[in-house]
Every structure is written in structure tokens, then in C-alpha cells.
Amino acid sequence: MRKRGFALALLLAAGAGIWPAAGQNNEQLGQRLFDVMSRNNPEVLPGRRVNHAKGEVFKGTFTASPGAAALSKAPHLQGGTVPMVIRFSDSGGTLTVPDRAEPVHGMAMTFLLPDGSSTDLMCLNMPVFVSATPEDFIAFNEALQASPPGSASPTAIQRHVAAHPETQRFLAMLKPMPESFGTASYFAIHAYRLTNAAGERHDVRWRIVPEAGELARKPEDAAASPPDALFEEMHGRLDRGPVAFRLQVQVAEPGDPTDNATIAWPESRRIVDLGQILVTAAVANPAEAEKPIGFLPGKELPGLEPGNDPFFAARAAVYAVAFRARNP
Numbered sequence: 001m002r003k004r005g006f007a008l009a010l011l012l013a014a015g016a017g018i019w020p021a022a023g024q025n026n027e028q029l030g031q032r033l034f035d036v037m038s039r040n041n042p043e044v045l046p047g048r049r050v051n052h053a054k055g056e057v058f059k060g061t062f063t064a065s066p067g068a069a070a071l072s073k074a075p076h077l078q079g080g081t082v083p084m085v086i087r088f089s090d091s092g093g094t095l096t097v098p099d100r101a102e103p104v105h106g107m108a109m110t111f112l113l114p115d116g117s118s119t120d121l122m123c124l125n126m127p128v129f130v131s132a133t134p135e136d137f138i139a140f141n142e143a144l145q146a147s148p149p150g151s152a153s154p155t156a157i158q159r160h161v162a163a164h165p166e167t168q169r170f171l172a173m174l175k176p177m178p179e180s181f182g183t184a185s186y187f188a189i190h191a192y193r194l195t196n197a198a199g200e201r202h203d204v205r206w207r208i209v210p211e212a213g214e215l216a217r218k219p220e221d222a223a224a225s226p227p228d229a230l231f232e233e234m235h236g237r238l239d240r241g242p243v244a245f246r247l248q249v250q251v252a253e254p255g256d257p258t259d260n261a262t263i264a265w266p267e268s269r270r271i272v273d274l275g276q277i278l279v280t281a282a283v284a285n286p287a288e289a290e291k292p293i294g295f296l297p298g299k300e301l302p303g304l305e306p307g308n309d310p311f312f313a314a315r316a317a318v319y320a321v322a323f324r325a326r327n328p
């Protein structure tokens, strides 16, 4: 993509003006969520993210598959190729976390649309979330903070987990270190609603699946891996060519919950392939490049809207606070 085009792409992905006005309560919730995340890690550096701090931006493209338009009239699902901004990350607020030490990884992306607008997906390598509501997520983080090493058992976090089977499920699903960011699957977790040109609507969940297959490292290889192993591996992999993923949706059936991020739909639900994502290149000065970039999971587009999960509003609010905090 020409230099000017990508600079424009970065500007477009750069949260400028994309933050919806949050109602007072939601703004307060956003601030509370930001404050509890900030307390997880007193080392947060100015201008850096309080969560998913360790990450890197890449360029990419998305090409819709012929069948995508049957599910949605959204511009990027009508065929053709659109440019993308993609950021891979380790969860948590510590910039220096060794990749082997963080089992949760992020893949956040912006699809840049022909009319100058954009749409984002923010995904984790986990099909469900750790908490069912924003309030539970605050309680989970506060319990973590109240359980420093050496705390008497049962610690606050042990009590929290014991009282939240959904959190137990999440912890039981944590995955071993992947071979690469390019050999892990990612999930946007919340349910979205797609509408096609005929007005037919489907509740769906997005997933990003590596064309190379899901490959994990052996425990001994993971333990011996250098701190930035996944980022170094991604650079090496890109030297050999683009890194390919499939963009897919799982389609709900009547009765499947759309407002609870901790309950997965049965794997037997229909999966529709919507196209190919190609990670094509790293960007120069990644630490600078990522500052003005902000992602928003609930942006509406013709044919694509967020579902009724309470996290959409809470996340929009906390991301707005986070973006302003690192772009004062």
C-alpha cells in the first residue's frame, strides 16, 4: 500500500472522533473500568496502553469470499480487497512481559472501507470472556489486586473464582503458547447482528482462523523461548510471505444467548467463511505508530451492528477513556 495511503489508513484507524458520546453512567463505568485496569500495573508508561500494552501494528488486506454478501450488505463483505490495520498483542499492562508468560493474546484490526469509513474487530485467542458483566470484571480485577503473593488462603481471587463458574471455565480453557501469532485462532466473543440486502438478519460470532492451522509450542520450547519470541517469529514469518487467516462467522440458532460473553454456542453451529485476511508487513516505528490507533468493537455499519451484550457500551466507554489517557 502506498506510504500516503497507509498514513491515511493509520489516521483513519486513529480513534480521532470515533468515540461515541457515553451517557453519564456509562462514562462513570468507563472511568471505573480504566481505573481498576490501571491499578493492575503501576508501571504503565505515559502514552502506552494500560491493557494489551505489549503489542505491534502490522499492515494487511481483507478479500471477501463470494458467499459473504449473502449474509451481510456491509461494504467490506461485497467482494474486492480492502486495506487493514492489525495489532497483535499480549494481554496485560506490562510492556516487558515475556510472551511465554501471558496466555491471552489479542488481535485487533480495522477494515478500511472504500468510502473512507472503517469497522473494527477486537479479538482474543479465547472463545469466551472471563466475566459475564462489566461489574463482575471489576470484581475479578479487584480480587486479583487483593491477592498479592504470600496472601493467606483462601485468597480473594480464590474466593472470586470459586463463586464464578464462568471464570473457572475461562481459566480451564487457557491455551499453551502458540508457535506463532499466525498459528492461533482469535474470537471477537460478543454476538453481532448481520443483515443482507434482502433484509435477512442473523446473530453471529466472529472468529479468525489461521490457514497454517493451530500450532502450539511444546512446554519445554515455550519455557526456553526468548521474551519477545512471538513478535520475532512474526517478523521472520513475514519475511517468507504474507500470514493468512480466514475470517469466519458462527451463526446462531434460535435460543442461543447473545448477551452473555461467557457462554459459547455449540461448535455444531453453522460456520460461514467470509474471506481471507492477509497480514502483509510490519510498520516502521511501531511504538509511535500505535499511539494514535484506537479500536472500537461496536461501530455500526449498514449490514453489521453490535448485538445486545452489555459489554459493548462498557468497552466503548473504557476505550475512550484509555485513548484519551494515552493521547493527552
Ligand code: HEM
Pocket: 033, 034, 037, 048, 049, 050, 051, 052, 055, 087, 088, 089, 106, 107, 108, 122, 123, 124, 129, 134, 137, 187, 188, 189, 190, 261, 293, 294, 295, 311, 314, 315, 318, 319, 322, 323, 326
Ligand atoms: C469490561 C471489559 C474490558 C475492559 C475493561 C477492557 C479494557 C481494555 C483496555 C483499557 C485496553 C487498552 C485500550 C487502549 O488503550 O486503546 C484494552 C485493549 C484490548 N482489549 Fe479490552 N477490555 C475489556 C474486554 C475485552 C474483551 C471482551 C475483548 C475481546 C473480545 C477485549 C479485547 C481487547 C484487545 C484485543 C485489546 C488490544 C487493542 C489494541 O491492540 O490496541 N477486551 N482492553
